[in-house]
Structure formats: structure tokens, C-alpha cells
Amino acid sequence: MEELQEGPSRKRKVKSSGADVDDTTMEQPQKGSTPKKVDIDRAVDLMRFVFREGMPFLDNGSGRSFPERMVVDMSGFMVSMMFQDPGIPQRNGTPRMWTITPTLDKDIAHAFAKETRKGIASEIQGDFYGIYVDVMYIPSKFMSYMVLFVRYLNDTGDVVERLLGVVPEPSSFGSSPKVAVGSMLSEAGLCLSKLRGQGYGLFGYSDKVFTELKTSITSKNASEYYVHPYLCHLHSSLVCSSYDPFEVHELFQTVNVLSHLIQDCPQFTEKVCALIQEGGVNLDDDLKKPGETCWGSYYEALVKFATYLDPICDTLYFVREVVKDNDQSYLAYKVLEGLTYDFAFGLLLMQDVLSITNELSLALDRKYVDAENCMALLQEAKRQLHLMRDEGWTSFLNKIGMFCSDNEFPMPIMGAKFDPRSRLRDEATTMTNLEHYHVDFFEKVINIHLNELDRRFNEQSSALFLLSSCLSPRNSFQAFDKEKLIGYARLYPSEFSDTAVTALDLQLEAFIMDVRSDDRFREMNTLSDLSVKMVETGKSAVYPLVYLLLKLALILPRTPATAKTASSALKFIESTMTKDPCNQWISDCLLLFLERDIFERVTNDAVIAIL
Numbered sequence: 273m274e275e276l277q278e279g280p281s282r283k284r285k286v287k288s289s290g291a292d293v294d295d296t297t298m299e300q301p302q303k304g305s306t307p308k309k310v311d312i313d314r315a316v317d318l319m320r321f322v323f324r325e326g327m328p329f330l331d332n333g334s335g336r337s338f339p340e341r342m343v344v345d346m347s348g349f350m351v352s353m354m355f356q357d358p359g360i361p362q363r364n365g366t367p368r369m370w371t372i373t374p375t376l377d378k379d380i381a382h383a384f385a386k387e388t389r390k391g392i393a394s395e396i397q398g399d400f401y402g403i404y405v406d407v408m409y410i411p412s413k414f415m416s417y418m419v420l421f422v423r424y425l426n427d428t429g430d431v432v433e434r435l436l437g438v439v440p441e442p443s444s445f446g447s448s449p450k451v452a453v454g455s456m457l458s459e460a461g462l463c464l465s466k467l468r469g470q471g472y473g474l475f476g477y478s479d480k481v482f483t484e485l486k487t488s489i490t491s492k493n494a495s496e497y498y499v500h501p502y503l504c505h506l507h508s509s510l511v512c513s514s515y516d517p518f519e520v521h522e523l524f525q526t527v528n529v530l531s532h533l534i535q536d537c538p539q540f541t542e543k544v545c546a547l548i549q550e551g552g553v554n555l556d557d558d559l560k561k562p563g564e565t566c567w568g569s570y571y572e573a574l575v576k577f578a579t580y581l582d583p584i585c586d587t588l589y590f591v592r593e594v595v596k597d598n599d600q601s602y603l604a605y606k607v608l609e610g611l612t613y614d615f616a617f618g619l620l621l622m623q624d625v626l627s628i629t630n631e632l633s634l635a636l637d638r639k640y641v642d643a644e645n646c647m648a649l650l651q652e653a654k655r656q657l658h659l660m661r662d663e664g665w666t667s668f669l670n671k672i673g674m675f676c677s678d679n680e681f682p683m684p685i686m687g688a689k690f691d692p693r694s695r696l697r698d699e700a701t702t703m704t705n706l707e708h709y710h711v712d713f714f715e716k717v718i719n720i721h722l723n724e725l726d727r728r729f730n731e732q733s734s735a736l737f738l739l740s741s742c743l744s745p746r747n748s749f750q751a752f753d754k755e756k757l758i759g760y761a762r763l764y765p766s767e768f769s770d771t772a773v774t775a776l777d778l779q780l781e782a783f784i785m786d787v788r789s790d791d792r793f794r795e796m797n798t799l800s801d802l803s804v805k806m807v808e809t810g811k812s813a814v815y816p817l818v819y820l821l822l823k824l825a826l827i828l829p830r831t832p833a834t835a836k837t838a839s840s841a842l843k844f845i846e847s848t849m850t851k852d853p854c855n856q857w858i859s860d861c862l863l864l865f866l867e868r869d870i871f872e873r874v875t876n877d878a879v880i881a882i883l
Contacts, residue, residue: 402469471829
């Protein structure tokens with residue numbers, strides 16, 4: 273959005289709302305000149321239209337080009353203004369004139385964003401809520417940004433997840449995202465004493481940062497719990513946590529380069545598919561880009577890469593030698609250069625490790641999550657990982673030897689002294705290649721996965737998951753267990769005193785007999801279905817303690833009630849932050865565009881009062 277300006281100008285770095293923005297052309301008023309002014313209500317109306325339509329983004333997800341949106345939508349807005357469309361607020365009296373400043377549009381956006389956060393908080397109405405926090409990194413810009421979602425139940429019993437804000441470079445708020453989260457919750461007017469659930473991605477952050485953010489909130493509230501969030505796909509967290517051995521990071525960088533070739537080079541895709549089919553292999557699907565297909569795509573990509581490695585290599589040589597596009601030839605060269613023994617070792621290791629957790633990952637991604645089955649799969653995955661680490665080294669070493677022999681990969685002499693590739697490591701080492709690949713690669717990756725599973729599914733988190741599932745309405749409340757639900761309530765001493773627990777016991781007995789005999793409660797599958805039906809039938813008032821228990825279960829970020837909506841928002845944010853400047857202006861515009869229904873309720877007077 274261009275600044276409101278006219279006259280001579282020069283380039284200068286400006287700030288808006290505490291965030292650096294791009295060089296902005298700004299007017300330099302001459303001495304004694306009268307500052308230019310604008311009807312601030314009309315300016316706010318214009319900016320409201322800009323935010324509603326997603327004009328600051330080159331792509332707003334509508335499928336329409338930016339010029340088309342500018343010509344068609346802006347023309348419609350101007351016609352509505354000229355003929356005073358009833359949808360445009362009518363104002364009588366003298367216009368409110370406002371001095372034009374270089375950052376007026378950004379100040380209006382920030383004022384709208386502040387009021388939108390307050391609008392979200394007012395919708396929560398001082399009730400309990402949960403949060404989901406993640407920090408994303410943009411490699412092309414060497415920048416990161418933090419996203420914060422809030423989760424709560426509305427008046428109809430529906431679970432709502434809303435974006436509370438996007439923070440460019442959260443590290444600028446302090447040593448960790450902790451300060452940024454606290455600042456945004458405080459600005460919205462959300463009380464920490466009402467926070468009852470937290471979930472974090474934070475793949476690129478250490479255990480220290482993860483624990484610091486988690487405990488900083490939990491220490492202030494004994495009834496607040498962390499769970500592994502549904503939005504945070506299990507395999508994504510396992511893959512990202514495995515980047516410590518640099519060889520694994522290189523492996524996925526190579527897979528990403530290959531995915532670009534698949535996306536951008538039709539000759540590569542056609543050639544590799546033809547070679548695969550010539551080899552008599554049934555090509556059930558094309559090679560897919562990790563993270564852009566179903567959520568199990570990291571594992572799928574590794575399996576396909578290992579299965580089709582020979583025709584992929586032949587095609588890479590073809591692209592490097594024949595294809596005239598220099599960028600694509602260079603990508604093919606980079607992939608071929610990365611096909612080393614370390615690559616093969618990491619490929620088979622990550623494939624085997626992710627195969628162990630694949631069933632758990634798929635079970636967690638299903639719409640109707642079976643808590644007991646998930647916990648059983650978790651324990652089985654941990655058992656297999658322990659077994660692989662303690663007893664699987666010899667068989668894996670034989671497997672990697674056969675793979676390298678079949679694909680003509682050079683193999684190191686395992687008894688020779690290990691030679692670190694890092695030029696910064698000057699100290700002598702007595703470690704052999706066998707010790708390096710066994711201890712620093714094989715065992716290290718497996719231990720990382722075990723630690724990540726323990727971190728994401730600790731004893732308390734698993735207990736919450738199992739206990740809350742006892743309220744599931746599937747199959748006529750087949751999983752209902754009054755004693756477990758009483759135990760679940762005792763985890764929230766602030767909400768359930770000893771007297772309240774006794775009352776809950778009686779309500780649960782009456783509740784289960786009531787709903788099992790009520791046809792309106794049949795054919796339901798999720799906790800959110802139950803919540804809506806209880807409000808609709810008035811049973812939320814008849815059994816308030818049961819409804820409170822249900823509410824506490826639903827605001828935990830684990831339950832997948834609205835994950836599709838929030839994950840779509842995350843994808844749009846990621847796409848926008850990759851294409852557009854990562855600054856406060858874009859952050860505010862993202863909030864206003866994604867939470868349009870709240871933003872539209874903000875009045876001009878509220879915005880002008882902040883300016």
C-alpha cells in the first residue's frame with residue numbers, strides 16, 4: 273500500500289509501531305507550509321477495504337491476479353462510496369480532518385490490529401482458553417516469525433481457533449519467544465489466569481527455549497497443561513529435531529532440491545517416470561514435495577527416493593547434460609554431488625526410524641482420534657526404537673552395505689580413522705569410522721527421536737489425552753468411564769474443589785443415562801459435536817460441571833476440532849511471509865485479512881482514538 277503523499281520526496285528509513293519497514297517515499301514539507309490533511313473517516317474506510325480484500329498481498333488466495341483485484345474490486349468500492357451504498361456508514365456534520373503523515377496507512381493497520389485482538393478477547397468473554405505457538409524460519413530471507421493462535425469455545429459450543437498475531441523476528445523481544453507471547457496476550461487483554469492449554473511447534477528451538485516458554489506460563493497457573501498440538505504433525509517435529517547430525521540436514525536439503533526439479537522441470541518428471549516404468553516398477557504415484565502433500569509425505573518421499581534411486585540418478589545426469597536451463601542443470605548437479613555414503617546412510621536410517629512411528633503419526637492425524645490406540649502405538653514405537661538402537665546396528669550396517677553396492681556408492685573403510693569434514697575442527701581424533709557412524713549417527717538419531725517422543729508425549733500429556741477421550745460420544749458413549757473422568761477433574765483443582773468433584777460425580781451418573789436415552793445425541797463422533805449439542809439442547813446448563821470438564825478438554829490444542837482451518841491459515845501465512853516483506857505492516861495485514869469477521873466489527877472511532 274503506497275503512502276498518502278504528494279509533492280517532492282526523498283528516501284528515508286522509517287518505523288511504524290516499533291517495527292522496521294522498507295524505505296518509504298515521504299513528503300518533506302517546506303518551512304512555513306501548511307501540513308496536508310485528509311478526511312480521516314474516509315481514509316479509514318479506504319484502508320478497511322484494502323485490508324478486507326487482502327490488497328497488501330500479491331496473492332490473497334482467491335486465485336485472482338493482483339491487477340484484476342485492483343481494477344474490479346477498487347472500482348466497485350469507489351462506486352459504492354460515490355452513491356453512498358447503505359453498506360458504507362453514513363456520516364453527517366463536518367469531516368474530521370487529519371494531518372497526513374508518512375506512516376498513516378501503517379498506523380491505521382496497527383490500530384485495526386490492536387482492536388481486532390481486543391475483539392477476539394471480548395468474544396472469549398473472560399472464559400478459559402488455550403494457545404498454540406510456533407516459530408517459522410524463512411531460509412531465503414534468513415528471518416523468522418512467530419504465530420500465536422488462541423482456542424476457545426463460543427456461545428454455541430463450537431470450538432474456535434483464531435490467529436491472535438504474527439510477530440516478525442520474535443528474538444528481538446528478548447532471548448526467546450516467551451516475551452513476545454506474553455506481550456501479545458497482554459495487549460489483547462487476555463488474562464493468564466484463564467489459560468488452560470498450551471501447544472508449541474518451535475522445531476528450530478532448543479529444549480531450553482521450549483521448556484522456558486512452557487514453564488513460564490505453567491508456573492503461574494497450576495491448572496494449565498501442555499499437550500502435543502494437533503496442528504504440529506508428528507513426523508515434521510521428528511524430522512526437524514533430527515537436524516543435529518548435519519548429515520540428516522543435508523539429506524533433507526537434497527530431497528528439497530529434488531522436489532524443486534519435480535515441480536519446475538517437466539522434462540525431469542517425464543524422464544524419471546518413463547525410466548521407472550521401463551524397469552517394470554508399478555508407478556503408483558509421482559514423487560511428491562515434502563510438506564505439501566498429506567502430512568505423512570516426509571516418510572513417503574524417503575521411501576520413493578530409496579526405491580527409485582537408480583532411475584532418479586540417470587535422469588539427473590540427463591538434466592545436467594541435456595536440459596538447457598542453467599538453473600535446473602545446476603540443481604541436478606547439486607543433487608548428484610550430494611549422493612555420498614553419508615546421504616545413503618541417512619536416507620535408510622531416517623526411512624527405518626520414520627517407518628516405526630508412521631502408524632502413530634497417521635493415527636494422530638485422523639479426524640476421529642482413538643486415544644487408547646494412539647497411546648498403544650506410542651509405546652510400541654518406543655519399544656521398537658529401543659530395540660533398533662540396542663540390537664539393530666549389525667543388521668542395519670549390512671543393509672546399508674548392500675544398498676551402496678547395488679547403487680555404486682563408495683563406502684568408507686570402517687576401521688580407518690574418522691576424518692571430520694569440518695575445517696574448523698583442528699583437534700586430533702582417535703575415533704574410527706565405525707564408531708562415528710554407530711555412535712554419532714545411528715544411535716544419536718534414534719535417541720533424538722526417543723527424546724522427542726518423551727518431550728511431546730510426557731506422562732501428564734498422555735494422561736490428559738486418555739482421560740478426556742472418556743467423554744467421546746462415539747458409539748453411544750462407549751468409552752465413557754466415570755472414575756477416569758473424576759480423575760481428570762482432579763487435575764484442575766482451581767475449577768474442581770472436593771465439593772465440586774462430589775457434585776460432578778452425581779452429574780456424570782445422571783448425564784450418561786440422559787444422553788444415552790436421547791436420540792438427539794446419537795450419530796455423534798467428536799467432543800466438539802457433543803459440546804454443540806449440549807448447548808443446543810440446554811444440557812450445558814443442566815449439567816454445568818460436565819460441560820466445564822468438556823470445555824477444558826476441548827481447549828487443549830491436541831483435539832483436532834478445527835485444525836483444518838488453522839492449518840490453512842498457517843499455510844497462507846507461510847506463503848505470504850515468503851513472498852512479501854516480513855515486517856509489522858504485513859503482520860498486521862495478515863491478522864486483519866484472516867480474521868475479517870472480527871475486524872469488520874471494529875469502528876472508525878475506535879481506530880481514530882488510537883492514532
